[in-house]
Structure formats: structure tokens, C-alpha cells
Amino acid sequence: MQTPDHDLTEHCIDSQTIASGGMLTVKRDQVRLPNGHTSQREYVTHPGAVLVVPILPNGNIVLEKQFRYPLHQVFIELPAGKIDAGEDTLVTGKRELEEETGYTASHWVSLGYQHPCIGYSNEVIHTYLAHGLIAGEHFRDDDESLIVFEESLANCLSMTQAGEITDGKTIIALFLTEKYLALNPNLLQSE
């Protein structure tokens, strides 16, 4: 079944922007394939994002309900937001957590990163677990109408398997949190 690795790289011949100015920038590149043929690739360029798993001292996870227009549906999600130009991902995480939920956190743990949409976007999502939470005022954007609530991790995982949580980035972060807490069962003991 296994075949030897060979070069799969596709090389850019030409690149043009086919949509820009609004929220999304979309590019269409002419590429040379490994077999020598040419083809087109279209993709969204994205600045990257940071996702936060905020764990309260009682072990509950802070979540959001948010209407997502592309699917005309309310989703249960973890707090997340785009990286500003030149911004460190930890700074983005702290900013987004406070803006969207009002919480600040004393402890931050990296859970790595994920690529949500490799077929047509260059987005990367950096994931952090935040604990030592302190409630405060939120600073939500004017068009960001969201509901903040809390739920136990066990319930979150059940909702994932029941199809009530289907947002990809949130599912991954919840699974990673389950594995992290299994290795660090005393994480919240001093809070």
C-alpha cells in the first residue's frame, strides 16, 4: 500500500486577487503541478485566528452562542477572533476572551494549532486553554450579538457527539482539553 514519498509541491506561475476590499480576500493562482501540467487554485487569504478554552474554577467551560450568517444558524462556540497585524497570538487570545466574555485569566496553556479549511483557505487557528478566570466587563463589537454561558466539559463532549456542537474548531479544542485535563487532573485545585 505504501508508496515512496515524492515531491508533491505545486509552484505558483501567476497570482491574481479576484475579490477584496470587504471582509474576504480571494486569490486565483495559476500553478504548475508535479506532473508538469498547469492548473488553477482559488483560496481565501486569512490573517489567522486564536481560539480560547476558558475553564472556570468550578471546572465549567465558558461558551458562546452566535448566529453565523453563512449557515443561517446559531452555533455553540468557544471564544475566538482574528489576529491583528503583527500581534502575538497570546495577546490575541487575551484580547478576544476579554472583549467577548469579560473574563481575564491568570494562566494560559498552548494546545497547539489547527488548519480548519486547507482546501480553500490559508487560515490557521492557535488554541489556548485559559484558567484562573476573573469576571469583568466585556467589550463586544457592535455587530457581534452573542450570548455567553457556561457548561461542564462532560456536557460539552456529549453535545459534540450528539451533533449539538458541530463547529469544527470548537470540537477539536474540547477534545484537546479533555486529553489535557486527563494528564493534568489537579489543574484547578488551587483556584
Add this chain to the structure above:
Amino acid sequence: MQTPDHDLTEHCIDSQTIASGGMLTVKRDQVRLPNGHTSQREYVTHPGAVLVVPILPNGNIVLEKQFRYPLHQVFIELPAGKIDAGEDTLVTGKRELEEETGYTASHWVSLGYQHPCIGYSNEVIHTYLAHGLIAGEHFRDDDESLIVFEESLANCLSMTQAGEITDGKTIIALFLTEKYLALNPNLLQSE
């Protein structure tokens, strides 16, 4: 922390296509927000996709290495592909598995669905576990240069946590497979 649920729905006022004709179709809609203000939403329209977790009689998972142009990087992925117009998702799964890997499968189990990119795409990915695999000829697309290989589920999960598998849809499907096999430990016993 909990607030009562209220209507978060955003209503379409006007919709225009800002990119089309190639691989991606991108729309820009004017919307009315729940607070009465107006805003814009841009998003990719996608026909949906099907992802397959092929498990061999020896318990190994069939994976692919594929160059993904938006990130200029080779990714380790599970077989997946777009739904053709009007196609049943199970038919898509069977077609993509055979096209990309040559395998056919006697047993198919739904593992639900995921939304990979709710901020700017309406894509949904239906996920199936396939077992009772029989090797055969593949029918790969001409511009789909990929390497097919197999790996144990334990190694796949380690690679996910080590950052060697970062494709979101693949991470989710591997975690769901781990949970499904924990509940169905004799799945491959008769193969």
C-alpha cells in the same frame, strides 16, 4: 453569567456574487442585525463534502499525503471529497474512497457531521467510518497528486497531539473514531 436566549438572527436584505466561475463562489450580503443596524457578510458557498475514516482489517487507518496550495504545505489527511449535485452523502463517501485509494468497503457507519469554517463558508462535512475494506484500483483526478499510506490509530492520535496532523476535519474524525472504537471494541473481529 448566563443571559436569557434572545433572537440572534441576521436577515438578508440584498445578496450579490462577488466571485464565481472558477472553483470558489463568494457572496456578499447586506444584512439586518438583531439590533436593527445593517452590516455586510461575505462567505464562500460550498456544496458540502464527505470524509471517510477507512479502517483496515489489521486496525490501521488509510491516510493520504496531499499538497494543499493555500498553505503551500503537504498535509496528512483522511480521504474526502465534494458532494456532487443531488448525490447522497454515502454515495459520495464510497466514490471518493475508491477514487482516491482504490478501496471499497462492506460496512459504513455515520459519525455525524462538522462545520469546518462557520465564519466565512457554508461548508458541511459528513463523516463516515468504513470497514470491511477490499483493495482495488484507484481513479485519482489528474491534478490530485497524493500519496496513500496506512498508520495505526494510536500513532494517528499521537501525531495529532504532536502537531504533525493539523487538518481540522481529520483531527475531528480521528477523535470520533477513537470514541466509537472504545464503545465497539469488537468492530473488526470478523474481518
